[in-house]
Amino acid sequence: MIPFLKDFDPTYGVAQTLSPRLRRVVARNPGPFTYTGTGAYIVGRGIVAVIDPGPDDPVHLEALKRALDGETVSHVLVTHHHLDHSPLARALADHFGAPLYGRPAASLPEDRGAVRLEAGDDPNFRPDIEIADGWTAKGPGWTLEALHTPGHTTNHFCYAVEEDRALLCGDHVMAWSTSIVSPPEGNMGQYLASLERIQKRDFRVLYPAHGPHLVDPGPFIATYVAHRRRREGQVLDQLQAGRRTIRAMVDDLYRDVERRLHPAAMHMVWAHLIDLTERGVTVASPAPTLQADYSLA
Numbered sequence: 677m678i679p680f681l682k683d684f685d686p687t688y689g690v691a692q693t694l695s696p697r698l699r700r701v702v703a704r705n706p707g708p709f710t711y712t713g714t715g716a717y718i719v720g721r722g723i724v725a726v727i728d729p730g731p732d733d734p735v736h737l738e739a740l741k742r743a744l745d746g747e748t749v750s751h752v753l754v755t756h757h758h759l760d761h762s763p764l765a766r767a768l769a770d771h772f773g774a775p776l777y778g779r780p781a782a783s784l785p786e787d788r789g790a791v792r793l794e795a796g797d798d799p800n801f802r803p804d805i806e807i808a809d810g811w812t813a814k815g816p817g818w819t820l821e822a823l824h825t826p827g828h829t830t831n832h833f834c835y836a837v838e839e840d841r842a843l844l845c846g847d848h849v850m851a852w853s854t855s856i857v858s859p860p861e862g863n864m865g866q867y868l869a870s871l872e873r874i875q876k877r878d879f880r881v882l883y884p885a886h887g888p889h890l891v892d893p894g895p896f897i898a899t900y901v902a903h904r905r906r907r908e909g910q911v912l913d914q915l916q917a918g919r920r921t922i923r924a925m926v927d928d929l930y931r932d933v934e935r936r937l938h939p940a941a942m943h944m945v946w947a948h949l950i951d952l953t954e955r956g957v958t959v960a961s962p963a964p965t966l967q968a969d970y971s972l973a
Contacts, residue, residue, distance in 0.1 A: 678899045681851040684888040686712040689735070691743035694883070695840050697721065697818050701743050703736040705760060711852050711886040714760045716740060717844050719837060720818040725751035726774075727835055727844050728885050732763035740768060751813050751820075754778035755846030756832040757801040761885060765801070777813075778803040779824075779831040807833065825874065827867025828855050834874065841880035848874065849897060852887035858943045864904070864951040871901055904948075911948045912972070915958065920969045922946055942966065 686702040693699050699718040706712050714730040724747050730736055749772035754762045762778070769776040781797060809824035819838040825848045826832055835844040847855050848870065857867045874882075875897045882890040890896055914925040926941045933941065946966055952958040953970075960968045 678854065678903055679896065680853065681888045681890070684712055684852070686715075688713065689739040691718065691739075694889070695842070697839060698837060698842065698883070699743065700883070701736070701739055703730040703733055703739075703760075705731045705733065705736075707760075709856070709886075710760050711850075713886070715883070715885050716764075717883060718743060719820060719844075720815045721747070723748045723750050723815045725749070725753060725813060725815060725818070725820060726768060727753045728755050728761045728846065729764035729768045731760050732767075737764055737767055737771075740764075741771065744772070748772070749774040750815055752776045753807075753813075753820075753822075753833075753835060754801065754803065755834065755844070755848075755885065756829045757781045757798045758829070758847070759796040759798050761846065762798045762801045769804075775804040776802075777805050777807050777811075779806055779808075779833065782830040823873070823877075825870035827857055827863055827870045829861050830863070830866075832870075836877070836879070841878075843874065843877070843879045843882050844885075845874070845882045846885050848884075849882055849890070849893070849900060850884045850887055851882075851890050851896070854900065854903065856943075857947045859947050859950055862943075862947055864947040865954060868901065868904055868951075871897055871904075875901070907944065908948050908952070911945055911952070912957070915970060915972050920971060922949065922966055922968075922970075 688702055688704045691699045691701050697720055700715045702713045702715045704713055716729050717727040719725045726749055752765050752769040752774050754765050765776050807822045811822040813820045821836040823834045825834050828847045834848055857864050882893045919925045922942050922945050925945050926938050930938055930941045949970055950964045953960045953964045956973055959971050959973050
């Protein structure tokens with residue numbers, strides 16, 4: 677079982693000090709995908725960087741302005757283009773005269789059977805400067821490194837704070853829940869590879885965009901990976917039992933779960949089957965869609 681951490685006081689509108697060089701201001705946008713709200717992180721003192729300003733909320737914008745009063749914002753960065761992370765970035769960057777950094781969303785084919793399981797995309801996200809894996813930024817007493825961590829989205833980045841051995845990890849790892857990996861935007865194979873990459877970096881602490889932070893995150897990430905591998909094994913068992921469609925697999929695997937949650941379960945199974953098909957473990961006919969027939973290779 678994943679040892680989730682649920683206890684978290686967001687203290688809306690107040691800059692909470694997490695370390696000598698790190699503060700967090702949480703937006704009041706609680707929900708099924710955001711938990712208690714989106715945390716905007718401020719790195720440094722005097723000359724600072726801001727990561728994930730959050731949703732388009734004038735009250736939250738004013739809270740960030742108060743927290744940053746008298747300081748110079750040198751960088752505004754975004755982990756990915758969802759509506760709970762990036763919409764406020766442009767307004768904040770323009771207010772402080774700072775460039776906006778991130779990676780634009782990729783153009784992906786839509787699947788007509790897909791159900792929206794995320795907070796939604798921000799179609800207006802346009803960074804001034806597109807970052808790449810290994811990109812760095814510096815300020816007085818702080819160094820940021822961008823780590824490309826696709827899986828939750830294709831353009832997801834985490835930001836390492838070198839001096840704290842900390843990672844601002846967006847939606848890549850969360851302490852209160854598993855991260856959503858929902859095709860066609862989400863990719864299970866890339867997600868697992870990104871998890872293992874983060875685990876090898878041996879960060880002292882992870883700061884997700886939602887909920888509490890994780891100290892000594894290595895064992896927690898190991899349970900995250902084990903959870904996904906266990907799900908993969910269950911999908912293979914379903915195929916071995918002769919169930920060829922995602923609907924049939926979910927009806928059996930989740931027979932004791934409320935049916936309103938079955939669409940999310942179907943996406944999880946779909947993500948695993950896309951990965952298994954790409955690895956040659958399974959065969960999809962005619963292609964690895966929600967409606968395809970699947971079999972063991």
